[in-house]
């Protein structure tokens with residue numbers, strides 16, 4: 001039986017090196033080529049990582065490549081994913097799946113018609129910290145989860161990303177950029193979302209890039225940069241969520257879950273590791289839990305490896321297209337709710353909770 005699947009990357013920008021590095025950790029994935037609209041970017045990454053530089057058309061026509069990793073900007077995600085599917089290849093793409101439910105649903109429809117798979121970042125919920133948190137919930141350590149918080153609050157990206165413009169256009173903003181980490185993590189912990197109520201605002205009309213390259217470039221902000229609301233889960237749990245690029249500093253944890261028998265502080269879902277803290281009545285204070293699962297360091301590419309292994313084993317992959325479309329609908333629902341005066345918006349595209357990774361199974365599944 002083949003033990004690995006050949007893959008290529010389209011989009012050789014800032015995040016691509018994490019994939020070149022991460023994919024090396026997993027035997028199921030064999031990264032052989034890369035392409036970019038900018039041929040110099042593809043050539044530089046190819047040289048650095050000992051893979052072939054190709055044009056996008058050449059990569060899509062290569063019969064040996066079965067999975068294409070789409071690392072283009074959000075505004076191109078759906079279009080490039082459709083091109084990949086049209087070429088008869090499976091896709092793993094960076095978040096978000098698409099800029100709207102309508103666009104995302106078209107990608108899923110094409111994949112189903114072609115009998116191909118779509119897998120979508122973030123894959124951080126497969127890491128050590130999130131899987132440990134899930135095991136604690138599944139094993140009953142906090143009883144029935146009732147409520148909690150999910151907070152991503154920061155000043156924005158123009159102080160570290162030289163091409164920050166796309167973050168302030170449709171498909172960007174704190175929700176479409178960071179929301180998928182939180183929504184994937186919460187669905188992994190609690191199951192799917194049933195309804196959303198939210199309000200969105202914009203703190204600044206313009207932003208100025210302060211990186212050495214593009215220093216002083218002014219960007220018009222076209223999207224909300226502060227989202228606040230509540231997610232009502234099918235389980236009954238209610239999570240209060242804020243995603244903001246308008247906050248200079250704060251002291252909230254990334255995710256906290258409050259259950260009938262205790263509380264859990266879940267690590268930053270934009271990382272793979274811990275710490276995970278648990279409080280149970282009778283204890284004096286929080287205790288830090290040992291991490292039960294491997295992959296605590298940056299392992300971006302785990303989702304691609306799980307997709308490749310799932311294809312080889314004829315099983316569902318965890319970073320599923322349904323989960324990604326669900327996340328897009330939840331994010332879009334914040335804006336819909338805000339426009340309608342905070343009405344409760346029902347989520348129509350549900351998804352199965354991804355299968356948990358067992359610590360014993362993991363090495364044989366992925367590495």
Ligand SMILES: NC(=O)c1ccc[n+]([C@@H]2O[C@H](COP(=O)([O-])OP(=O)(O)OC[C@H]3O[C@@H](n4cnc5c(N)ncnc54)[C@H](O)[C@@H]3O)[C@@H](O)[C@H]2O)c1
Nearest residue numbers: 011012013014015036037038071072073074076094095163
């Ligand atoms: N930068 C990060 O730290 C980071 C972290 C996690 C996720 N992401 C996500 O990764 C994706 C890419 O982000 P980035 O920071 O690497 O962006 P980037 O602007 O640095 O790179 C994007 C690359 O894609 C190429 N590209 C754009 N459209 C294309 C097309 N149609 N065909 C071929 N190539 C095309 C561009 O030429 C560019 O080289 C985004 O969805 C982002 O949300 C980024």
